[in-house]
Amino acid sequence: MPEAIKVLRAAGAGFEFEEFDVNADAYLRTGVAIPDDTWKHVAAADAILFGAVGDPRLPDAAYLAGVLLRLRFELDLYVNLRPARLYDDRLSPLRRDDRRQVDLMIVRENTEGLYVGMGGRFKKGTDQEVAIQEDLNTYLGVTRIIEHAFGIAKREVVMIDKSNAMTFAGGLWQERWKAISATHPNVMARHLLVDAAAMQLVKDPTQFEVIVTGNLFGDILSDLTAELVGGMGVAPSANINPSSGRGLFEPVHGTAPDIAGKGLVNPVGAILSAAMMVKHLGVPDMANAIEGAVESAIRARECTRDIGGELSTSQAGDAIVKRLRD
16 A cells, blocks of 8 residues: 555645554454444545455454445445456466457446345254355346446447356346347447356457456456456456445455565555546546556566566555656
8 A cells, every 4th residue: 555655646646645544453452343433534535545454363254344345335336347457468377469458347246246245054063054145136236237337348348147057146137238238239248157258268358348247256257357467466446336436446466464564565456456546536647647657667577576576565666656757
């Protein structure tokens, strides 16, 4: 986060930043993930720039649910945007001449599906235990995420589900998909089952522009696409509500307690998430400048070791800042 804020200031962003002590240490001290007073400020902010959540001292899901899922659900940030753009050929495990053309967006439904926490465990801890996890899909939720995907696509939207096995949830997605795609005749519409989609992403990710899918499949497939363009360290994301204008912006990579404080962490995911935030706040030229500086630094190998450089976290941030100021 310090590198992302450093880059924002260098780009000329005149934002006011307010920092909050929301982390595992605070949770272990108080048992509260986000205090009420902090929540009031966060909920009223124009945008939230978020680091990551996760700590080996807290293996249960209560901390995660109390921070990240609460932000997504209670602020109704139903659109999760996860772009995957290849900034340099060397970052991709693919061995194709057209691999630099990888530039796609996964539009993930962010407030429904299997992540809502409906279900339970009966006879827990016995050899007769039954565990149920329910997949929640609503007419409103499915409709608005598909509509958003068509709203940002220029060429094609691919809808991904598992409707051949998940016939109830899949049936709703299929019905809304067919109805909505018919109202967007200028954008091509294609459907893939999730297993076939995973295969096609590895075979030729350049064929995709916008992918729309549910919460679980979007989470999994966006990790796959991140690896195709250089790994989790370069993967940004946005969680937004287009109606309210609220937005939460975070790198996809999560935490890495084993290397914390060693200067090894790649700041690009956080910096690109900050660029997505700037664009959301209505300053697209600044967002483009930040992304251009990131690409230039990566191609010059002025970056961290995981993507072919030798710089520390702070030095990688400085390299991007230098390009913004030159």
